[in-house]
Amino acid sequence: MKWLLTLLIILSCSSAFAQCGGVPDLSMFDDFDGITTFLARPEVRHSPCKRTPPTQVEMLAHLNGLRSGVTQSKTVAGAALKDDKELLKLFGEMHNRDPRSAQQGWRYSRGATVSVTPPCKEVLCAMQALYGEELGIQMLYMRSKFGFNTSHLAMQEGDAWPSQDLGTVMAMLEDMPDSILPINEGMRFLHLPARGRGGEEMIAESLMHVYLGWHELNESEQTTSLAHEVGHVFGEGKTDKPEWLNLSGWTKNAANQWVMGRPETAVLGYAQTNPDEDFAETFFMYRYNGAALKRRQPEKYRYMKERVFNGAEYDTVANCSGVP
Numbered sequence: 001m002k003w004l005l006t007l008l009i010i011l012s013c014s015s016a017f018a019q020c021g022g023v024p025d026l027s028m029f030d031d032f033d034g035i036t037t038f039l040a041r042p043e044v045r046h047s048p049c050k051r052t053p054p055t056q057v058e059m060l061a062h063l064n065g066l067r068s069g070v071t072q073s074k075t076v077a078g079a080a081l082k083d084d085k086e087l088l089k090l091f092g093e094m095h096n097r098d099p100r101s102a103q104q105g106w107r108y109s110r111g112a113t114v115s116v117t118p119p120c121k122e123v124l125c126a127m128q129a130l131y132g133e134e135l136g137i138q139m140l141y142m143r144s145k146f147g148f149n150t151s152h153l154a155m156q157e158g159d160a161w162p163s164q165d166l167g168t169v170m171a172m173l174e175d176m177p178d179s180i181l182p183i184n185e186g187m188r189f190l191h192l193p194a195r196g197r198g199g200e201e202m203i204a205e206s207l208m209h210v211y212l213g214w215h216e217l218n219e220s221e222q223t224t225s226l227a228h229e230v231g232h233v234f235g236e237g238k239t240d241k242p243e244w245l246n247l248s249g250w251t252k253n254a255a256n257q258w259v260m261g262r263p264e265t266a267v268l269g270y271a272q273t274n275p276d277e278d279f280a281e282t283f284f285m286y287r288y289n290g291a292a293l294k295r296r297q298p299e300k301y302r303y304m305k306e307r308v309f310n311g312a313e314y315d316t317v318a319n320c321s322g323v324p
């Protein structure tokens with residue numbers, strides 16, 4: 001099935017998409033139920049306003065740009081460090097116990113502060129010693145810009161992200177407008193070397209986790225699944241509110257199961273599962289096929305624009321310059 005899926009993507013790129021890798025033409029995705037399945041989503045590559053993922057030099061420039069000019073000597077998470085106070089703060093946010101862990105230990109760094117003993121006193125050097133030359137910088141950048149804590153040491157769970165895979169995650173996160181960042185301060189985003197709950201089917205979930213199955217996907221599918229899970233994070237606190245439920249006429253039946261009253265408003269069959277999946281798929285469609293969502297579901301488009309994307313639009317290439 002996976003091979004068939006991959007082949008279909010390649011075929012569609014060589015025939016229908018005369019502009020593969022060039023200027024995106026999204027008109028061919030207008031019939032989003034007809035073309036897309038859950039993971040085979042060519043929109044990801046063809047979406048307008050894609051940014052180039054940061055290089056190591058750019059990530060270092062971002063981190064050095066955080067410096068306040070005030071140097072401190074401090075023991076943070078067991079590490080005796082001497083560096084700019086803003087970088088020390090960032091290191092602490094990644095490794096110290098998060099106060100929210102008392103209620104939601106599964107989401108934020110839990111239990112006692114993890115004790116690390118890097119062989120150097122500067123934060124960037126310490127991160128590289130603890131996690132690896134590339135990964136250490138990626139993780140600090142990720143925590144600073146997007147909010148996610150990717151430290152398996154701090155969470156005492158999972159294993160170290162392969163640097164290339166965290167690069168794929170960051171490339172997707174760069175698709176989000178700056179005005180809605182950070183996505184969730186301190187929320188975990190772990191790499192778990194196991195099969196997800198439900199066996200081989202589960203590849204990622206909104207806790208946030210990626211599982212072994214995620215590695216078996218191609219990059220477009222990986223990005224699709226990640227963007228879907230990030231959609232769930234943005235949907236928290238919104239999907240049970242009338243403003244969202246009314247857009248598709250969601251109600252509960254006698255068996256307490258969700259029923260979509262107007263299934264024609266689903267951007268994909270899977271979105272009919274429940275209001276959460278409806279939200280995650282609509283979020284995905286807004287970012288990666290905004291033109292089709294605007295034409296087909298203007299009310300859902302307006303909801304995403306105003307309540308999630310802070311006015312940033314991706315329906316035309318011309319809008320890219322105005323993305324905040």
Ligand SMILES: [Zn+2]
Pocket residue numbers: 228229232276277280
């Ligand atoms: Zn989902």
